[in-house]
Amino acid sequence: MQIAILLYDRFTALDAIGPFDTLGRLSGAEVVFVSERPGPVRTDGGALALVADKGLDEVTRPDIVLVPGGPHPEREMANPAVLDWLRAVDAGSAWTTSVCTGSLLLAAAGLLDGRRATSHWMYLDRLAEFGAAPTGERVVYDGKYVTAAGVSSGIDMGLGLLGRIAGDDFAQAVQLMTEYDPQPPYDAGSPEKAPAPLVAMLRGHHLPGEGVTGSR
Amino acid sequence: MQIAILLYDRFTALDAIGPFDTLGRLSGAEVVFVSERPGPVRTDGGALALVADKGLDEVTRPDIVLVPGGPHPEREMANPAVLDWLRAVDAGSAWTTSVCTGSLLLAAAGLLDGRRATSHWMYLDRLAEFGAAPTGERVVYDGKYVTAAGVSSGIDMGLGLLGRIAGDDFAQAVQLMTEYDPQPPYDAGSPEKAPAPLVAMLRGHHLPGEGVTGSR
Numbered sequence: 563m564q565i566a567i568l569l570y571d572r573f574t575a576l577d578a579i580g581p582f583d584t585l586g587r588l589s590g591a592e593v594v595f596v597s598e599r600p601g602p603v604r605t606d607g608g609a610l611a612l613v614a615d616k617g618l619d620e621v622t623r624p625d626i627v628l629v630p631g632g633p634h635p636e637r638e639m640a641n642p643a644v645l646d647w648l649r650a651v652d653a654g655s656a657w658t659t660s661v662c663t664g665s666l667l668l669a670a671a672g673l674l675d676g677r678r679a680t681s682h683w684m685y686l687d688r689l690a691e692f693g694a695a696p697t698g699e700r701v702v703y704d705g706k707y708v709t710a711a712g713v714s715s716g717i718d719m720g721l722g723l724l725g726r727i728a729g730d731d732f733a734q735a736v737q738l739m740t741e742y743d744p745q746p747p748y749d750a751g752s753p754e755k756a757p758a759p760l761v762a763m764l765r766g767h768h769l770p771g772e773g774v775t776g777s778r
Numbered sequence: 779m780q781i782a783i784l785l786y787d788r789f790t791a792l793d794a795i796g797p798f799d800t801l802g803r804l805s806g807a808e809v810v811f812v813s814e815r816p817g818p819v820r821t822d823g824g825a826l827a828l829v830a831d832k833g834l835d836e837v838t839r840p841d842i843v844l845v846p847g848g849p850h851p852e853r854e855m856a857n858p859a860v861l862d863w864l865r866a867v868d869a870g871s872a873w874t875t876s877v878c879t880g881s882l883l884l885a886a887a888g889l890l891d892g893r894r895a896t897s898h899w900m901y902l903d904r905l906a907e908f909g910a911a912p913t914g915e916r917v918v919y920d921g922k923y924v925t926a927a928g929v930s931s932g933i934d935m936g937l938g939l940l941g942r943i944a945g946d947d948f949a950q951a952v953q954l955m956t957e958y959d960p961q962p963p964y965d966a967g968s969p970e971k972a973p974a975p976l977v978a979m980l981r982g983h984h985l986p987g988e989g990v991t992g993s994r
Contacts, residue, residue: 575798576795576796576798576799576956579791579792579795582791582792582825582826583790583929586823586825587823589985592825594825595825607802607803609798609802609808610798610809610829611828611829612826612828612829613826613827613828615827662957711957711959712955712956712957713799713956714933714956714958714959714960715959715961717930717962718960718961718963721962721963722963725964729986731986733964734964734966734972734973734976735966735979735980735985735986736985737964737966737967738966738967738969738972738977738980739929740792740928740929740930740967741878741899741927741928741930741931741967741968742929742930742960742962743916743930743931743967743971744930744933744958744960744962744967745916746933746934746953746958746959746960747937747938747941748949748953750950750953750954751956751958751959751960752954752957753954756950756954757950760950760951760954761954763951764951764954764955769805769951769952770948770951
């Protein structure tokens, strides 16, 4: 069982690491980080690089494909090398998955046409432009396609998919080992729950007390 | 404001990335990944490397220090270079923090003597051996020392600390941007909630249906 996690310039680290440290604990799985060019790949703010050990041409038959998101998905959505790779590996995958705006890459590759899917709450409209049927659920299954909402939702997706593949006992063991007993200090994790002025501010790409988001 | 995140061989990725993608979003903060030797540092299972851009000697006055954990903390707990660095940067830090068994490194450096602290649930007893007063809370504040429980708890710590530093509005904005509205598929994230046989199995370092844990 091979799990391929796609990296690309300015992806969001937690999108990739949430599933990595849950689903990636599948026993016997080989996890491989892959990018257009092997080597360090910088995250959205530039402060961190994760190493892609393999190039796209070296990973041709993964069982699970995972595409993280980032605040600037447009470049990869128009990158033929990435889109061709997604289509090629999807043809042989057991599961094709994404976190956050990673679903826009799958959609741009034509893989979510007519399918129920989700994305970061600020990008749900974009999914529809590519023929998908966006939903506000946190994790959406449509056949072998599994899409998760923004950033941290990849942990919930990772555990849920682990349960389907390895059974509930194993998934619960990983939940306990990662001590995933969330106690957020606020209840502002979705646009339905957060204060309306805050939602409006973020839709305008501003954070409280400062400039434009995503420019860390 | 500089946030230094320590990397060392076989750390757990999510321990570092949970706080990175929450607390690290602090506006104006410089986040720096630091290790004994700059360059790629492999995570616990070996499938991934994060790049430490700086060596210990290049990061001498961080405002916030974050120490992630891993399944094998013993080596760093006996590494004078790391322990000396922790003591040196702690002398000037505003906050000294850890996730998971990272607290054992702080404790081994003598920084948690007599302090309330936490760690991964399987390692709470070890904390007491180093003079700390272990508690089962998910995030523990004792003055400027903030310790979080296992792996995923670093997200809760990151948002809570962000609130204390930048205010509740900003922290809630980051919670909404990271869509941290957890919906775990199981309720097995703590030893109190998980099935007792599963807790016993993990305490014996076994996972359901396979061998020893932490050997991914």
